[in-house]
Amino acid sequence: MVATPGGFPTVGMVGGGQLARMTAPAAVALGVRLAVLAEAADDSAALVVPATSIGSHLDDAAVRAFAATVDVLTFDHEHVPTDLLHELQEAGHAVRPGPQALVHAQDKAVMRTRLGALGVPMPRWALVSTPHELSDFADGVGWPVVLKTTRGGYDGKGVARIATTADAVGWLSRAAASGVPLLVEEAVDFRRELAAVVARSPSGQAAAWPVVTTTQVDGICREVIAPAPDLDGELAAEATRIALQLAGDLDVVGVLAVEMFEATDAAGRPRVLVNELAMRPHNSGHWSIDGAVTSQFEQHLRAVLDLPLGDPRARCAWTVMVNVLGGDHPELYRSYLHVMARDPGVKVHLYGKGVRPGRKIGHVTVCTDDPLGLDDALARARHAADFIAGVIDE
Amino acid sequence: MVATPGGFPTVGMVGGGQLARMTAPAAVALGVRLAVLAEAADDSAALVVPATSIGSHLDDAAVRAFAATVDVLTFDHEHVPTDLLHELQEAGHAVRPGPQALVHAQDKAVMRTRLGALGVPMPRWALVSTPHELSDFADGVGWPVVLKTTRGGYDGKGVARIATTADAVGWLSRAAASGVPLLVEEAVDFRRELAAVVARSPSGQAAAWPVVTTTQVDGICREVIAPAPDLDGELAAEATRIALQLAGDLDVVGVLAVEMFEATDAAGRPRVLVNELAMRPHNSGHWSIDGAVTSQFEQHLRAVLDLPLGDPRARCAWTVMVNVLGGDHPELYRSYLHVMARDPGVKVHLYGKGVRPGRKIGHVTVCTDDPLGLDDALARARHAADFIAGVIDE
Numbered sequence: 141m142v143a144t145p146g147g148f149p150t151v152g153m154v155g156g157g158q159l160a161r162m163t164a165p166a167a168v169a170l171g172v173r174l175a176v177l178a179e180a181a182d183d184s185a186a187l188v189v190p191a192t193s194i195g196s197h198l199d200d201a202a203v204r205a206f207a208a209t210v211d212v213l214t215f216d217h218e219h220v221p222t223d224l225l226h227e228l229q230e231a232g233h234a235v236r237p238g239p240q241a242l243v244h245a246q247d248k249a250v251m252r253t254r255l256g257a258l259g260v261p262m263p264r265w266a267l268v269s270t271p272h273e274l275s276d277f278a279d280g281v282g283w284p285v286v287l288k289t290t291r292g293g294y295d296g297k298g299v300a301r302i303a304t305t306a307d308a309v310g311w312l313s314r315a316a317a318s319g320v321p322l323l324v325e326e327a328v329d330f331r332r333e334l335a336a337v338v339a340r341s342p343s344g345q346a347a348a349w350p351v352v353t354t355t356q357v358d359g360i361c362r363e364v365i366a367p368a369p370d371l372d373g374e375l376a377a378e379a380t381r382i383a384l385q386l387a388g389d390l391d392v393v394g395v396l397a398v399e400m401f402e403a404t405d406a407a408g409r410p411r412v413l414v415n416e417l418a419m420r421p422h423n424s425g426h427w428s429i430d431g432a433v434t435s436q437f438e439q440h441l442r443a444v445l446d447l448p449l450g451d452p453r454a455r456c457a458w459t460v461m462v463n464v465l466g467g468d469h470p471e472l473y474r475s476y477l478h479v480m481a482r483d484p485g486v487k488v489h490l491y492g493k494g495v496r497p498g499r500k501i502g503h504v505t506v507c508t509d510d511p512l513g514l515d516d517a518l519a520r521a522r523h524a525a526d527f528i529a530g531v532i533d534e
Numbered sequence: 535m536v537a538t539p540g541g542f543p544t545v546g547m548v549g550g551g552q553l554a555r556m557t558a559p560a561a562v563a564l565g566v567r568l569a570v571l572a573e574a575a576d577d578s579a580a581l582v583v584p585a586t587s588i589g590s591h592l593d594d595a596a597v598r599a600f601a602a603t604v605d606v607l608t609f610d611h612e613h614v615p616t617d618l619l620h621e622l623q624e625a626g627h628a629v630r631p632g633p634q635a636l637v638h639a640q641d642k643a644v645m646r647t648r649l650g651a652l653g654v655p656m657p658r659w660a661l662v663s664t665p666h667e668l669s670d671f672a673d674g675v676g677w678p679v680v681l682k683t684t685r686g687g688y689d690g691k692g693v694a695r696i697a698t699t700a701d702a703v704g705w706l707s708r709a710a711a712s713g714v715p716l717l718v719e720e721a722v723d724f725r726r727e728l729a730a731v732v733a734r735s736p737s738g739q740a741a742a743w744p745v746v747t748t749t750q751v752d753g754i755c756r757e758v759i760a761p762a763p764d765l766d767g768e769l770a771a772e773a774t775r776i777a778l779q780l781a782g783d784l785d786v787v788g789v790l791a792v793e794m795f796e797a798t799d800a801a802g803r804p805r806v807l808v809n810e811l812a813m814r815p816h817n818s819g820h821w822s823i824d825g826a827v828t829s830q831f832e833q834h835l836r837a838v839l840d841l842p843l844g845d846p847r848a849r850c851a852w853t854v855m856v857n858v859l860g861g862d863h864p865e866l867y868r869s870y871l872h873v874m875a876r877d878p879g880v881k882v883h884l885y886g887k888g889v890r891p892g893r894k895i896g897h898v899t900v901c902t903d904d905p906l907g908l909d910d911a912l913a914r915a916r917h918a919a920d921f922i923a924g925v926i927d928e
Contacts, residue, residue, distance in 0.1 A: 145576075145864075145886065145887065145888040145889070146864065146865065146866035146867055146884065146886075146888075146889065146895075147864075147865045147866060147867040147868060148866070148867045148884075148886075149867065161562065162562075164558075164559070164562055164582070165558070165559030165562050165563070167582075168555065168556075168558055168559050168582045169559070169823075169881070169882065169883045169884075170870075170882060170884065171866070171867070171882075171884030171885070171886050171896070173581075182539075186584075187567075187584070188558070188561075188562045188584065189584065190580075190581070190582065190583065190584045190586070192584070347878075429563075433878075433879050433881075433901075434878070442874065447870050447871065447874050448870075448871065448874035448875035448878065449874075449878065450874065450878050450879070451878040451879040455849065455850075455901075456849075470539075470540065470541075471540065471541045472540035472541060472542070472565070473540055473541040473542045473543065473565070474541060476564075476841050476842075477841065477842065480836065480841055480842035480843075480844065481842035484741075484827075484828070484842065484843065484844050484845040485827050485844070485845040487563070487827075488563065488564060488565075489563045490540065490542075490563075490564065490565030491565070492539065492540075492542075492565050493539065494539040494540075495539070495540065501540075502565070507827075507849075
């Protein structure tokens with residue numbers, strides 16, 4: 141353990157992606173030392189965090205060695221094997237969130253089973269391993285249905301919408317070969333997607349950001365609006381209540397993002413259904429860097445350190461976050477000349493990542509105090525994101 | 535020059551103090567690579583910037599070697615020798631601000647002479663080298679007067695208020711021995727101190743933050759309020775005009791902080807007198823991290839890179855910044871439990887520095903949207919700063 145002046149602890153984050161990168165500024169402000177276990181020296185976070193160790197999250201020895209250098213272990217992603225996390229916890233390391241919580245973000249079958257036991261509303265689902273089981277389920281809830289690998293998916297990977305049993309043949313054989321079970325869910329007829337993001341500390345304190353709406357394209361988050369426009373007040377409260385309930389019941393420590401569908405029940409009343417969980421800072425919370433009193437990155441640090449949580453309230457009427465996805469232009473910096481001259485108020489966040497088509501390489505945020513300014517903020521943020529990505533050139 | 539993905543440049547900052555440290559989060563967001571030349575591996579910025587070189591700003595070879603690794607050279611302080619900066623500039627390095635500008639922040643005699651030529655209002659002043667010259671000046675403007683070394687002072691060091699010639703004997707002999715001339719200024723009867731902070735790019739674009747009021751104790755900044763309360767509108771415009779004029783006339787690139795006295799002329803009309811200049815992010819602009827659309831640190835990067843400048847407007851009605859000065863308690867982290875529990879909205883910024891009495895080790899910021907909320911914000915920020923420093927314990 142490295143001694144830091146002032147008695148400040150070291151938080152170790154496994155994974156060197158943009159979430160670890162965006163945690164760095166929060167750690168700088170708090171004076172907390174951030175250490176990162178990254179796979180490569182040019183990982184997004186490795187570029188900006190001096191205390192970076194290079195190693196794989198799948199290498200037990202590398203993770204163990206990293207854990208020995210930090211006061212609290214936390215995560216940029218959900219891919220550290222659950223067994224290893226249990227072992228580290230039993231060896232006395234502070235693993236936050238702990239493996240008994242994190243497994244619900246690692247394994248969708250475990251998550252669905254637990255949500256069912258807790259009575260949390262969600263799409264109908266089943267584990268399937270044969271075409272017959274699949275068609276039985278889909279005939280019951282109606283085609284198409286959604287197939288998901290129970291482990292390892294992200295950003296639309298490991299998820300497919302299928303219209304016939306024939307579409308699932310490859311999925312079923314891969315599941316049988318890998319031993320990773322396959323989940324099938326009803327395709328919810330939703331109005332839009334929401335996210336309720338909360339944070340919880342080991343002491344049990346919790347704080348909730350305003351419920352946001354998220355827009356996904358091909359399974360990748362493109363836009364977030366905070367707060368969700370025209371959201372029914374009772375539904376917002378219900379979404380927040382569910383997220384806080386899950387944080388408590390699953391003993392989450394740190395940020396918990398609960399992705400939900402806004403749908404209607406048989407009687408036409410609005411309701412939310414839980415889609416996915418993430419136990420770390422999440423794309424649906426990036427708006428909070430510029431738009432909330434306390435960002436999700438600062439809050440995650442405070443939570444895993446068991447410090448009192450910060451004020452999660454929005455700082456303006458609307459905050460719009462638009463992801464910058466890699467396009468055909470590897471040169472990004474040149475875009476700043478136009479983007480910044482056109483709009484001095486847009487906040488740009490790039491992740492130091494090489495450009496690959498469709499890869500999340502950054503985001504932009506626009507805040508407005510004007511209650512009627514949402515459309516304008518959206519247009520500004522979309523323009524900046526598209527221009528940086530090279531999708532538009534004027 | 536290290537190649538970065540996306541065509542992003544490297545900004546090299548000479549000096550590893552808190553200003554370089556607070557520049558790091560801005561560089562992380564923009565994707566710009568920040569390199570730092572620090573004197574020691576545990577300097578404030580060295581703790582959080584991977585691309586840190588260790589070396590003295592007074593070591594020509596170290597500064598030259600550092601300059602060779604960056605696209606733009608800028609500064610955390612004013613202490614790099616002017617001659618060396620000229621040499622680097624002539625060798626083709628982008629030195630921003632350039633030495634012909636920076637010398638006005640390095641040498642108070644050069645600054646006073648130039649301000650006089652530009653017709654900028656300031657206290658009466660003279661260079662003195664004998665008790666006789668000193669008493670001649672002081673008898674004319676009235677005792678007490680203010681003595682300043684022309685080079686090397688900061689945070690109240692190198693400045694003294696003296697009431698008699700006898701008080702100046704040591705100063706005069708030190709000036710004679712060191713060859714650094716001594717400046718004497720009238721002690722202005724001021725209402726309060728103001729700061730007009732602006733930024734300027736090589737292209738000549740400039741942007742001004744709201745004029746703030748600063749409170750110094752023993753020559754060290756303690757508090758900043760943005761905007762300055764009850765500031766006469768014409769006086770605010772005049773202060774901003776002077777800062778922008780100086781930025782242009784002195785060919786400043788980057789942030790320029792102009793410290794001023796708010797005083798009255800012989801007819802009792804309010805006026806400002808320029809006290810000091812700083813050509814870098816400045817303590818009077820720290821409020822902008824949490825309180826402005828564009829922080830002084832992001833703006834400094836944009837300016838030295840000749841990118842379009844960001845919106846400098848305030849994000850809320852009042853932003854209060856209170857410095858945390860080192861006290862008797864080396865342990866700082868423990869204070870977070872109380873400070874954060876008591877006030878979830880206070881923003882804490884600590885610098886990773888060891889505690890020494892009176893040393894600037896951090897600051898706290900409180901923003902409020904309530905036009906009547908200034909006193910409350912001040913009380914909250916003062917409490918947090920005092921509690922972290924250990925001045926109070928409840």
